[in-house]
Amino acid sequence: MKIGVLALQGAVAEHIRSINQTGAEGVPIKKVEQLSDIDGLIIPGGESTTIGKLMRKYNFLEPIRSFSEQGKPVFGTCAGLIVLAKQIAGGEESHLGLMDIQVARNAFGRQRESFETDLPVKGIEETVRAVFIRAPLILTVGEEVEVLSTYKDEIVTARQGHLLAASYHPELTDDYRLHQYFADMIKEAKAAVQL
DSSP states (O other): OEEEEETTSSSHHHHHHHHHHTTSEEEEEOSGGGGGGOSEEEEOOSOHHHHHHHHHHTTOHHHHHHHHHTTOOEEEETHHHHHHEEEETTSOOOSSOOEEEEEETTTTOSGGGOEEEEEOOTTSSSOEEEEESSOOEEEEEOTTOEEEEEETTEEEEEEETTEEEESSOGGGSSOOHHHHHHHHHHHHHHHHHHO
């Protein structure tokens, strides 16, 4: 199983390390053509406006949308969550617009307000170590979106079918269970295609 990490900006090497710990193969994705070789895609943290600009510059938007339309799982972390969202609070234009969520950028404040916590996530036994750095927040979710975890009553992990989003950086810890959860989503999606 190959899981791609969009390698335009952000913690690409850290995600690949976490993917490799699940037994899957992590691949940095720098060209649109590479999307046809992978089973799932992670859009990492970084700066959402910059990632959006680079995705437009290198013509990634439509190919990633069609990748998702094929039922292939996509996982956005931190800025990647913003890139996945249908709505960004404050009127900023959405990027991929795949997930029926509204997000607020930098909802947890600036860099110095960064923190780590142990987070209960639905579907994962025991808490997941989560690193919040200038993290966005999921303000509202559509009917098909399942909330997987909250922090102080705010939504920070959500799933909509084959789409997964987290406000934090799971790749900046040694805890790779959220990547394992995503790998399991890919296995489910592959099994569904074979039916």
